[in-house]
Amino acid sequence: MLIFTWMAIAFIWDLLGIPRVRSTEEKEIMATEDQVIMEPSLDFPFLNDTKTVEYVGESKTLLLLRGPPGSGKSSLATAISEKYPLKVAICSAEEHIPQGEKPPFSREMLKKAHTDCQQCVKDACKEAYPIVIVDNTNASLLSVKNYSGIGHEFDYVDVLVVPQTSWILDAQELVKRSSRGFPLEDIQRKLEKFQEPIYPLFYGWFVNKTDSETMRGTGETFYERCLSKREFREEFTKHLLPDASGKTPDPENYFSTENYTVGPVMLHCTAFYSNYGEVSQSEAYATQERVKADNGKAFTIKVIGLLVTPRSLGLRLKLDDEELLLWPQDEVNEVAEGGAEETCDLAAGEKSGPCDDECIITHLSPTCGTGSRAHFSLGSGPGVEAVQTGLDLEEIIKMEQEAVRMKRSHIVIALEDATAVGYGEGNWMVYFDQACSTEALFAGYF
Ligand SMILES: *[C@@H]1O[C@H](CO)[C@@H](O)[C@H](O)[C@H]1NC(C)=O
């Protein structure tokens, strides 16, 4: 009886196109069902990590559940909505298929279900629910990109989540557990599709809109402080790239995010670029235990300086030990010519291996070796792409090492709360007296 009442309510909500926030009544039913029928693992950072729970509860997050029917997506969705009362909207393509219908569903019906589900996600995002969940059996890359695209429009950070259930690859078991009574052949087909892995464009740490604006403000403040110094302004302006019309640009309005495909509002630090699986090490990276376990986990990212070159403007980060575990160790993504760690050794004297706090011998080399390339891009010079920031930071790190080793000359300017060092050719690094930090969610970007 209870179930029918709930179904009727759900149906009306769906008819009205209102994203459903699971009611208390439903919670009870689902909780009982969960215990009896399913025992999905709740070992996800957004369910078991205090800091992440606190963060996700107030930062727009789009959780895209991926798994065959019966794999525990709905139970997981319920567990999440219980963890975050009144903060979760759940959109399910299947719930947009009329209850009486039995598979196989017609092409038209599926198409409509997806269109309705997309509308549900859009509405939920518009309403600014902190957490929007998409419960979708057909999570092809195209379909995931479609939903994440809606999320990006509304400044949501997307996280693809696969239920951790022991039977997720067991077709017989899935048949028993699937609520819509899919026949075995159907389940097998869906299972095959599910087993084709999908990879994001890249993995990294994502800063939400509010915090991005704050960090951007910090970067701009220090850039303005640089520009207020005659010595900086003269050296830097000499090396600016001409704009499209060939005029000498004005440093105040020099950097732009016009050509950024990701963002441009929201800052991110790329850990691994997988290009939807085109990069051959994608599987090796994605299947690492740490990468899987930390998907959707909140981190505090330390910002230690501002990088200013004629090509890019960016914030320099110092990853902590836990964050470094997510940095690719295989040097493939690490363009560390000549071995960054080796130069770190030289700079640090006795120290070997990647820099730890003790390794910071001078403010001229606050980071080096693995992970030192970590940054948030803030802007690019005319015709320059966003990826340039990372390359410029690598160059600057080499120049820092040289400055320490060879006593190579550089310009030093004291700024309010920072020191700007010019390494020549318009390449500057602004070292903050004190690091600042921001919260960020580790995830893949689709
Ligand atoms: C939470 O879940 C993660 C991801 O599976 C796991 O690695 C971690 O040990 C769990 N933490 C706790 C406190 O249960």
Ligand SMILES: *[C@@H]1O[C@H](CO)[C@@H](O)[C@H](O)[C@H]1NC(C)=O
């Ligand atoms: C971003 O996260 C901060 C906490 O770090 C939170 O106060 C803020 O509301 C969030 N903003 C958005 C748009 O999610």
Ligand SMILES: *[C@@H]1O[C@H](CO)[C@@H](O)[C@H](O)[C@H]1NC(C)=O
């Ligand atoms: C799954 O999604 C793809 C792309 O969005 C679509 O072409 C296909 O028809 C969908 N299949 C089902 C069974 O919903």
Ligand SMILES: *[C@@H]1O[C@H](CO)[C@@H](O)[C@H](O)[C@H]1NC(C)=O
């Ligand atoms: C998602 O797919 C629908 C059609 O199925 C299309 O109208 C819409 O533009 C797509 N959205 C994105 C963000 O790709």
Ligand SMILES: *[C@@H]1O[C@H](CO)[C@@H](O)[C@H](O)[C@H]1NC(C)=O
């Ligand atoms: C954006 O890209 C176009 C085409 O590559 C280029 O002509 C233009 O200068 C770029 N704009 C900026 C601000 O970099």
